[in-house]
Amino acid sequence: MVNLEAAVTSFCIEQSNGKALQKSNLCSEISSILPWLFLSGARAVREARLHELGITNVINTAMELPEQPLDNIEVTTVQLQDVPGADLSQYLHQICDKLESIRMNDGRALVHCVAGVSRSPSFVLAYLVKYGGMSLREAYQHVHDIRHSVRPNHGFFESLIAFEYIERGRSTVNMITNPDVGLTVPDVCENELHVLKDERWALSIKERRGFDNRYA
Structure with a gap:
């Protein structure tokens, strides 16, 4: 095999x-x-x-x-x-x-x-x-x-981070917070976080993609 x-x-x-x-x-x-x-x-x-x-x-x-x-x-x-x-x-x-x-x-x-x-x-x-x-x-x-x-939503990513630590002895993904819009996201989604830093786009993106439900 x-x-x-x-x-x-x-x-x-x-x-x-x-x-x-x-x-x-x-x-x-x-x-x-x-x-x-x-x-x-x-x-x-x-x-x-x-x-x-x-x-x-x-x-x-x-x-x-x-x-x-x-x-x-x-x-x-x-x-x-x-x-x-x-x-x-x-x-x-x-x-x-x-x-x-x-x-x-x-x-x-x-x-x-x-x-x-x-x-x-x-x-x-x-x-x-x-x-x-x-x-x-x-x-x-x-x-x-x-x-x-x-x-994956915020809670699922946290579970996956803990799962990786148990399985591999280290974590390669971290949760980061954007204080401007009050959202915490995994750093592998950092590009989206950069977009959210522009407050003019934050509301429309949150509504369109359901960020509150996915990451809150």
Whole structure:
């Protein structure tokens, strides 16, 4: 069996050379994070498309979505709300281990939530930290390069930072605060923080992207 960390490295190199699938950021699209690991929003979960991609397992991380039986595809549901106070940490090892089991058995997994922005990317990031040989910073950059809309909420990022420290003995992402608009964000999202420093744009951006709900 190919070493996972080597496979991840190879896949990242292919992407940087423009040999991988096109980048996507729409919740109606399925993004290929690794050759066997996919990320999407709920609208992309179409049985014919899943069979076309060879998906064997679907992990639904949005508790408000109804159960969706799929022929010959195992569905796992995580009871998690997309709010900063939700306890992401209680599920991280369970889902990471599940994904690794799928890989070890030559399966292909799709992880999704409602939009593929906060909950499902959080689990994909945790997997890359625990089993993919990546730091949280590297994992975020890798996933964000493929799917630009990913943005785990403030509480989820704090859980991921703690998870990385436990798994790797150090933290590579820090939370930073912009006093001008009163928002705390992970430093990997610092470009957005710079935009928010212009108070003329702060209100419109917060309204359009839901920053209060995502980062507060």
